[in-house]
Amino acid sequence: MSTVLAILRKDLLLELRTLETVPAMVLFSVVTFVIFHFGLNRAAIDGQLAGGVLTVTLLFAALLGTGRLFVAEREQGGFDAFLLAPVDRSALLIAKALALFMFLAVLEVIAVPAFALLLLGPPLWPPLLGLIAVLALADVAFAVVGTLVSAIAVHTRARDLIGPIVGLPLLIPPLIAAARAAGPLLAIHGSHTPSGRWLAVLALYDVVFALLAYAVFDFLLED
Amino acid sequence: MTSYGRGLRALSLTTIAIIGAAFALVFFYAPLDADQGFVQKIFYVHVPLAIVSLCGFVLGGLLAIGYLRSGEARWDMRSYVAIHMSLIFSVGGLITGSIWARASWGHWWQWSDPTLVSFLIVVLLYATYQPLRFSIEDPERQSRYASVFAIVAGAFVPLNFIAVRLAQGFVHPRVLTLAGGHLPGPMRLTFAVSLMGVALLYATLWKYEMAAKSARMQVRALRRALLGEDAVRPLRRSAAPS
Numbered sequence: 318m319s320t321v322l323a324i325l326r327k328d329l330l331l332e333l334r335t336l337e338t339v340p341a342m343v344l345f346s347v348v349t350f351v352i353f354h355f356g357l358n359r360a361a362i363d364g365q366l367a368g369g370v371l372t373v374t375l376l377f378a379a380l381l382g383t384g385r386l387f388v389a390e391r392e393q394g395g396f397d398a399f400l401l402a403p404v405d406r407s408a409l410l411i412a413k414a415l416a417l418f419m420f421l422a423v424l425e426v427i428a429v430p431a432f433a434l435l436l437l438g439p440p441l442w443p444p445l446l447g448l449i450a451v452l453a454l455a456d457v458a459f460a461v462v463g464t465l466v467s468a469i470a471v472h473t474r475a476r477d478l479i480g481p482i483v484g485l486p487l488l489i490p491p492l493i494a495a496a497r498a499a500g501p502l503l504a505i506h507g508s509h510t511p512s513g514r515w516l517a518v519l520a521l522y523d524v525v526f527a528l529l530a531y532a533v534f535d536f537l538l539e540d
Numbered sequence: 541m542t543s544y545g546r547g548l549r550a551l552s553l554t555t556i557a558i559i560g561a562a563f564a565l566v567f568f569y570a571p572l573d574a575d576q577g578f579v580q581k582i583f584y585v586h587v588p589l590a591i592v593s594l595c596g597f598v599l600g601g602l603l604a605i606g607y608l609r610s611g612e613a614r615w616d617m618r619s620y621v622a623i624h625m626s627l628i629f630s631v632g633g634l635i636t637g638s639i640w641a642r643a644s645w646g647h648w649w650q651w652s653d654p655t656l657v658s659f660l661i662v663v664l665l666y667a668t669y670q671p672l673r674f675s676i677e678d679p680e681r682q683s684r685y686a687s688v689f690a691i692v693a694g695a696f697v698p699l700n701f702i703a704v705r706l707a708q709g710f711v712h713p714r715v716l717t718l719a720g721g722h723l724p725g726p727m728r729l730t731f732a733v734s735l736m737g738v739a740l741l742y743a744t745l746w747k748y749e750m751a752a753k754s755a756r757m758q759v760r761a762l763r764r765a766l767l768g769e770d771a772v773r774p775l776r777r778s779a780a781p782s
Contacts, residue, residue, distance in 0.1 A: 465692065469685050473675040483672055483689070486665035487696060490703035518703055529695050533688045536608050 320404040324412035329419065331389065338385045339420050342378040346428040349374045350435045361438035364507070368499035371432050375425065375452070376459065376492055380481050382420050383463035386413055387471040400538060410464060410534040418460040425452055437503060444502035447511040451498045454519035458491035458526065465530045468537045494518040544751035548744075555744045559737040562730070570730040579643035584730055586636035588738035589629050590659060594697060596626030596742060597666060601694020604687035614754075616683035619690050621749045623669055625742055630663045658704035665693055 332338055353370050354360070362370060390396050399409055429448070433441035441448075463484060470480035498515035501507045566584045573580035603619035606612075637656055642648045650656060672689055676682040764772045 469672065469688060472681060472685065473672060474677065475671075475675045479668070479672050479675055483665075483668045486661055486668070487692070489661050490700050493703055494706075514706065518706055522699060522703070525695065525699055526692075529692055533608075533691055536684050536688050539684065 320408035321412045325415050328416040338382050342382050342424045343427050346374050346378045347431050362436050363438040364504040365500035367503040369496045372496040379459040383467045384480050386467040391471050406535045406538050414460045414464040421456040439505045444509045447502050451511050455495035457523040461526050461530050462487050491522050551744050555740040562734040562737040565730040570727050576644050582640045584734040588735040589633035592738045592742050593626040593629035596622050598694045601691045604690035607687045625746050654705045658701045
């Protein structure tokens with residue numbers, strides 16, 4: 318556990334000092350909202366369209382952050398140093414997934430209000446709690462799968478390409494669930510609580526992939 | 541070293557016989573569908589292709605577990621060939637499915653059919669297996685990472701089907717259940733024979749590719765022993781551990 322905290326602290330400190338990943342993700346999301354405004358030619362959107370635009374934008378922003386996740390480890394020999402240390406290897410997975418989850422949470426704290434300001438028709442306040450629950454569960458999926466894919470992709474030749482093309486299909490089920498759960502929340506006179514079915518699908522996906530990632534992650538670090 | 545060529549001829553002949561029998565049944569025995577007529581017969585090709593390719597993807601994941609447990613390159617090669625063959629079968633399944641959808645529903649693609657959509661997602665995921673694999677230089681790492689991918693993706697297959705099925709709601713009528721639930725007797729028999737034929741075809745092609753790959757490896761090992769290390773150029777784009 319202390320290993321996890323040490324790595325997490327290192328990553329957060331690195332991010333705070335360099336401000337490399339999260340600001341880029343935020344900027345990316347805001348620009349994407351502007352692009353959607355022009356692409357859809359709509360001043361305000363609601364319902365399933367709003368749910369889709371929000372979740373897809375966050376998914377792409379998450380992939381952007383995923384690509385940067387292990388770059389410092391690779392370029393500065395962090396992997397070797399980690400393997401030399403007498404610690405549990407899964408600690409790296411947990412710490413990186415937690416770091417990515419926090420990045421996503423910070424991103425959403427800025428991007429969701431920006432979305433409400435720029436594109437969303439109905440008010441954000443009534444369904445906010447439900448939306449937070451949906452996005453939190455989706456973030457777990459993005460963080461776990463993103464960390465796993467990033468750990469695979471970082472050692473490939475074309476890692477900027479491999480990461481997204483492997484990650485996107487893997488993240489389609491949580492995207493379906495998150496978008497479908499967010500749709501009714503963002504509708505005009507929509508419901509204020511997300512449907513339990515989609516939360517259950519998201520939670521199931523989170524649990525399965527967390528266990529799976531935990532099981533296979535050691536093999537990505539060998540040698 | 542296992543000889544993958546053993547029994548290959550018998551297996552091939554059985555495959556040809558069963559597929560021949562399946563075609564005979566499809567054309568002369570199975571009744572014409574009351575609604576769809578002749579075009580419904582593509583069902584006997586499309587559904588077996590899809591089922592066999594999905595099973596092959598999961599099989600690739602199971603074989604990859606064998607690699608991670610044992611560290612022997614042949615397990616990785618088995619997994620690679622299983623996924624490779626499944627990819628070919630699944631593209632066949634997509635194309636035949638599209639033709640069938642066009643003929644019976646009037647559209648080349650039908651987003652409301654959950655089976656079709658989840659199948660597409662699975663194919664898109666597995667289409668990245670080879671780009672991923674061949675962008676890793678080190679052969680040992682290549683096997684390891686490809687195995688991890690195969691396991692994750694193998695577990696993803698059923699999960700994905702659940703998620704997409706839910707997304708369509710429960711009211712969507714299933715055209716066909718995987719168990720062939722509403723099929724009358726002659727159709728069910730024809731379908732079973734077709735499924736067996738396609739499964740045998742998969743097994744035969746898998747064995748052929750394994751035989752070819754292991755023969756090539758043996759030849760390379762012999763050349764290396766006779767002519768020296770430098771005489772054999774490293775393989776590019778191959779799963780065979782050099």
